[in-house]
Amino acid sequence: MKTDLEFSDLRKGDTFAEFPLSVTADEVLAYLDATGESPAIWTQHVPPLFLDALVVAELLAQVTIPKGVMHTGQEHESHRAARIDEVLTVRMGVAALSEKRGVTLAAFEADLRDAAGEPVTTMRISVMVAPDGVTV
Amino acid sequence: MTAPQVPSVTRRIEQDRVDRYAVAGRDPNPIHRETPEAYAGPFGRPAAHGMILLAMVSEAMGAAFGLAWAETGSFKVRWRSPALPPVTVTASATLKKDQDGLATYEVVVQDEHGETLLTGTAAARYA
Structure with missing residues (x-):
C-alpha cells in the first residue's frame, strides 16, 4: 500500500491504501x-463525473505530482x-507507467464499491509528465 | 425505442467559474488560477480544468438519458488542447452506434474558433 508518495517512486502494479468516499x-x-x-436530476444521486473529480483529487493528495503534469x-x-x-470504498493503483525521451506516461485505475462490496464505478486516469521546461 | 438525441451544451468559461471548480472539485493546482505558476507555465496564463469540459459532456448525456446516465453510462476521452478563459465552449455528441439498447456517441468539445479541446466516446443504455 502507498501513501505520501513522490511520483518518481511509483511503479506499475503499486496500490494505494483504500479510502472512503462519500458526497x-x-x-x-x-x-x-x-x-x-442544473441540479434537477441530481437531488438524490451523485453526478457520475463528480466521483471522477474526487478520485483525481485524492490522487493529488496522496502523490506529490511534479510540475509539468497534464491530465490527458x-x-x-x-x-x-x-x-x-x-x-x-475506493481502491486505486498504478495500471501503467512508461517513459520515453523524458516524458512519463502513467495511468491510474480506481474501483469504487459500496458497503456490500458491489461495484459502483470504475475509472482510469491518464496523465503525462514532461520534464521541467518542456511544453508538450 | 431508438437512441435519444443528445443536446449540445454551450457555456462561457470565465476565471471565476474555474476558481469555483478548484474548490468544489478539490483541485487547487495553481496552473488553473491567477498565479505566478500559471503565467510561467506552458500556456502563459491560467487554463481551465479539463474536467470542466468533460462535465459538459456528462451534462449533455444526463440531459438525454436522465438518471440512466449515472446508472449505465461510460466514457473514454482525451484532452487535445487547453481551454484558456475567457472562452466559450460547446460539447456535442453524434450517434455512432445503436445496438441492443446501448447507444454510443462520438463526443467533442470545441471552442468558439472551432479548435478541438476534447474528443472521445460516451455510451449509455436507453432500453
Whole structure:
C-alpha cells in the first residue's frame, strides 16, 4: 500500500491504501454551480463525473505530482448510480507507467464499491509528465 | 425505442467559474488560477480544468438519458488542447452506434474558433 508518495517512486502494479468516499448534497450543489449544470436530476444521486473529480483529487493528495503534469485522458464506467451520503470504498493503483525521451506516461485505475462490496464505478486516469521546461 | 438525441451544451468559461471548480472539485493546482505558476507555465496564463469540459459532456448525456446516465453510462476521452478563459465552449455528441439498447456517441468539445479541446466516446443504455 502507498501513501505520501513522490511520483518518481511509483511503479506499475503499486496500490494505494483504500479510502472512503462519500458526497453530501451541499457538495453536489457546489460542484454543479461550478460546472454550470442544473441540479434537477441530481437531488438524490451523485453526478457520475463528480466521483471522477474526487478520485483525481485524492490522487493529488496522496502523490506529490511534479510540475509539468497534464491530465490527458479519462475513462469511466458506471455500474449503478451512487447515492448522496452513501459511503463508497475506493481502491486505486498504478495500471501503467512508461517513459520515453523524458516524458512519463502513467495511468491510474480506481474501483469504487459500496458497503456490500458491489461495484459502483470504475475509472482510469491518464496523465503525462514532461520534464521541467518542456511544453508538450 | 431508438437512441435519444443528445443536446449540445454551450457555456462561457470565465476565471471565476474555474476558481469555483478548484474548490468544489478539490483541485487547487495553481496552473488553473491567477498565479505566478500559471503565467510561467506552458500556456502563459491560467487554463481551465479539463474536467470542466468533460462535465459538459456528462451534462449533455444526463440531459438525454436522465438518471440512466449515472446508472449505465461510460466514457473514454482525451484532452487535445487547453481551454484558456475567457472562452466559450460547446460539447456535442453524434450517434455512432445503436445496438441492443446501448447507444454510443462520438463526443467533442470545441471552442468558439472551432479548435478541438476534447474528443472521445460516451455510451449509455436507453432500453
